[in-house]
Amino acid sequence: MRPDTPGRAARPDALLWGVVSTSAVPSESAPTDGGAPVSLASRMPHVPVERLVAEMVPPPRFDGVRFETYVPDPGQPSQAAAVRALAGFAASLTAAEPARRWFRREAPAPAGPGGMYLDGGFGVGKTHLLASLWHATPAPPERKAFGTFVELTNLVGALGFQHAVTALSGHRLVCIDEFELDDPGDTVLVSTLLGKLADAGVRLAATSNTLPGRLGEGRFASADFMREIQGLSARFTSLRIDGEDYRHRGLPEAPKPHIDDEVTTAAATTPGAALDDFPALAAHLATVHPSRYGALCDGVRAVFLRGVEPVTDQATALRLVVLADRLYDREIPVFASGVPFDRLFSEEMLAGGYRKKYFRAVSRLTALARDAERLTERQNG
Structure with missing residues (x-):
């Protein structure tokens, strides 16, 4: 099929x-x-496949966002706390290339949190903060990637798993927006990919959503996320962001x-x-x-x-x-x-x-x- x-x-x-067309056919x-x-x-x-890789940057809606442009809700202290934590994470990153480990299958996690996970409901500004992290990371655009979970699975489907690892392993930061836990196959695939990238020294950041009906049940999405990415969980610091959907x-x-x-x-x-x-x-x-x-x-x-x-x-x-x-x-x-x-x-x-x-x-x-x-x-x- x-x-x-x-x-x-x-x-x-x-x-x-x-499979995505690799021919550079002019767009209609x-x-x-x-x-x-x-x-x-x-x-x-x-x-063309090359466009999929080149477009792994924050979308136009988030071109101009920065930590400074995020307006925390005064009634939700977790929002301001998340800004401070992510700004500190960005400051911990340098423009140096990730260390290549050619002869070791496993590598220790980098000093400090190797990844940040933003857990919260819809419309609390997680994508704004994730894009702000991308912008604040001191590396050229071709050395940091930003995409949704679906776009990342599409990239793997277009390039193949090993080529996707090669394409991203030289990055300083990979951001995954809307990490999805509803399909075990995709989740295992992406978590395996992220494990390979983390072993190469790539720092990671991800967001996911807590369902509106589960907001009162504590760290629901966070617990699911950590379980599904078992091998990576120790490398992620989870940040809970509470609040109502700013779009409404x-x-x-x-x-x-x-x-x-x-x-x-x-x-x-x-x-x-x-x-x-x-x-x-x-x-x-x-x-x-x-x-x-x-x-x-x-x-x-x-x-x-x-x-x-x-x-x-x-x-x-x-x-x-x-x-x-x-x-x-x-x-x-x-x-x-x-x-x-x-x-x-x-x-x-x-x-x-x-x-x-x-x-x-x-x-x-x-x-x-x-x-x-x-x-x-x-x-x-």
């Missing part, structure tokens, strides 16, 4: 694996500064969906718009490897969707999660008709094994829907 065909029933996130996703809206469902981007803090409820005609009209008057019917786009995502979803959005400044409907197929839902992440990373507003985004995934899905992904997607799509409201208000004002 091709990796970019619909997922296998036994493991719907198998879509996140596969040219900038859309004017003219009629483009359709994401008509694009089939080809992404003090803000009104998510905007109500629009009608189809409003979506069509708004897309026609918005530079750089992409306009799609939701069912067609959801079907098209099955034909594009998730590692290419970022390229799918190249040149797009706003996404307009007609007829958003509840998703009943888990493989489709997981693809939409990846798309939501790429749209959020690139700060692309989403203006939609149909059901509100908090009804995109069923209650059964939100209670199932992939619930962390779905909660994150709802949070991010809601934020992007608010961005779309402000965008259209400015244009109409």
